[in-house]
Amino acid sequence: MDAFYTYLLPFVILLASLSLVFRLRKRNVGTSKHPPGSTGWPMVGENMEFVMSGPEKFVYERMNKYSPEVFQTSLLGERMAVFCGPAGNKFLFSNETKLLTSWWPQSMKKALLFPSFVENSLKEVTALQRSFMHDILKPEALKHYIPVMDSMARQHLKTEWTPHKQVKISPLSKKYTFALACKLFMSIEDPEHVERLAKPFTLVTSGMFSVPIDFPGTAYNGAIKGGKMVRAELLAIIRQRKKELSANKEMVFEDLLSRMLLVTDEDGNFLNEMEISNNIIGLLVASHETTSTAVTFVLNYLAELPHIFSEVYKEQMEIAKSKGSDELLNWEDIEKMKYSWNVARESLRLAPPGQGAFREAITDFTFAGFTIPKGWKTFWTVHSTHKNVKYFPNPEKFDPSRFEGSGPAPYTFVPFGGGPRMCPGKEYARLEILVFMHNVVTKFKIEKAIPNEKITFHASPTPMSGVPVHLHPHEK
Template sequence: MEASFTYLLPFAVLSVILSLLFLNRKRNSSGLNLPPGSSGWPMVGENMEFVLQGPQKFVYERMNKYSPEVFQTSLLGEKLAVFCGAPGNKFLFMNDSKLLTSWWPQSMKKALLFPEYADNSVKEVGALQRSFLHEILKPEALKQYIPLMDAMAREHVETEWAPCEEVKVFPLSKKYTFALACKLFMSVEDPDHVKRLADPFTLVTSGMFSVPIDLPGTAYNRAIKGGKMVREELLKIIRARRNELMESKETSDRDLLSRMLLITDEQGQFMNEMEISNNIIGLLVASYETTSTAVTFVLKYLAELPHIYSEVYKEQMEIAKSKGPGELLTWEDIQKMKYSWNVACEALRLSPPAQGAFREAITDFTYAGFTIPKGWKTFWTVHTSHKNPKYFPEPEKFDPSRFEGSGPLPFTFVPFGGGPRMCPGKEYARLEVLVFMHNVVRNFKMEKAIPNEKIVYHASPVPMNGLPVRLLPHAK
């Protein structure tokens, strides 16, 4: 509860004032058969309930109370229709660009993007629709990065884990994933330089989904300040790289930043510096917050479940023994990690890093007998299918065998979304998680230092104490 205080404080201060100001707000009187639900407090909506209950309890309580198919609520200052279960996921995924368009909360855009772009739609933020991002994140393009991922993971484990008897997994996984992203995307590897980006970026990710009230001392205020610092630092990096390219000091295949500086659109125009910064920030959010959370919870379950750890260890050691001294992992090695990836998928099912995604209705449409008006925001959430016993028997049981063969039914396992807007970084996340698992498991067995550590929810699930584990090195 203490961890949520900074998110709840603005509610406590403003809820009474806002209630008095907006008691007579205009309600929809069109006679449309809207989804059942509650808008909560005026302006504040049901944000407080969402924070206090956590997303899973919040969603299931409303599914039971209002409708198991779709219900309405109000979060982040917006009227939302929450679509439930595999049918809801399928409907939203398959109607993207037909009935719906991409949408980000204003709080998120204001924290992440330059002010010139904050009021634009997501589609109008040019850098975010470049198809080359999907190209460079395909498996074929990522293969070349596996040895570098492995080398950085080895160094990280040797310096940050091996000298210790106990470590906190969550902050260390964040440190590794951010350093890797800086190296792969921008060739930034100096620890001090990485820290200049990481510290304010942490403020952004910690506050961009908090109560969108920009007052001193709030998480949202810190997110906005942190975003400004990150953008300023990125502009320095982008301008320095542009100068290097103009002086022909490097080639275009150095990293993602160089490719973005050289690529042109259909009219032959280069991306401007702010577009490139927006693009890199979007990639950092995806590769940092969610991937570090995924790594953390995979290791959490390995520390909790010795029989699962034993099978992962066996698989990873077979791969390690096939390598020569100092030989780094390859794409072929990753393809052998089938059981390890099933374990990772089960961790993603039980503790998904991303809670879902928003869309905006571009026309009135009907779903399950209810009308969703144009302009309403929609939300699909992992929690309406990942723990549904209809799709996953004994849903609280950790069972990697669910992902053997053809795996779960379509639209039931959606940690990366689905349809045409499935997360383009899915393969990047898979490689990063498996490489990190390999390096930790072949060096240590883990025991949780706090067996019943509480999990709190911000944008992603977070172990309240950072997931401290005792490290038990393998006998040589």
């Protein structure tokens, strides 16, 4: 019996300690000037609740229970303040570099970056200056991408859609957006080379937001392995390009990779190969995962709502009829797609591909009467406003007219963030979505094969069956 109690005692002490810690933490939450909320269980935090309920439900439940302005939680092993509503969005967007700095979870950095960069701050990792990023992704520069996007969309539909009576939109949109990114960022067109990059890259995007347990067979272990393969492939591409540029000074590459190899930082130093690889991986994740999700849900709603499809079809056919059969789209055509872009924005409101972004407090500050201590992580989220009845009446209804005139109130529609850290790829995404919409609706009437397909959540909303649709080619 004594032996039994000897074995039992450590467990009793552990449970008592956990209970005491939990009670103290709960009491601290209630008596401090920190935002109200719960940090969940010690070590575990509220990760399970977030995963089980999904981000939208998680945020709304805590806004209703604790505060519609800001609440605290514990996610990814970090004490975190979740800012809500347009005022919270505005505050975080406006105080970048003053009170906050960008932050990524350690698990995400391990999957994406070279090991020597994992412990660095994001500012150190993002060696490519954001001013340079804005230069190459602003509308003037992107105008040259439109014919390439159109040409690749035509070829993609010809090979992947036209031979079939039914297709799955989600996997095909990922295939198209990744091939396009390889072409525009690195001038890689060979399908086998694209596939060689795509396979490990899919492992990364599928597992980098999973539970960070690096055991064989887990999704996170796959992301770590995939990241190593992607980085190795990118280093080979970068070194080959450097050789080509050195051997032939007159050779002209107008893609992102060549510009990275030629740009210098503030001290006049060229970016090293690993820095360039880090930035290309970041761009591939941003341009591929989120944009493919956006394309998937835009087409999902077009297949689901015939009256919306009809209006988009009219607008796109007017553009198509004004051009020769082999004439590619241009900037002027994109500017005519006003209703189509309103449809896309309404899709981004209802099914936002990105859920928000993390920041880290670099000093103590106050918001809504609460103190956010230095070192706490913050999170702004689309889910505090996108379906809030206060800003979007009848929020579950698909209504593109919300974006007519002056559109939604400031800081309520935030699929691309805002302020100085607004996604620099916003215009790239707009062009890619509209060009693909044009090509699909002018060639096919699409009809959902599974009317009430279930949507799950991983890094982005994910249709369980990939949005299978019946294709009905238009009569010529």
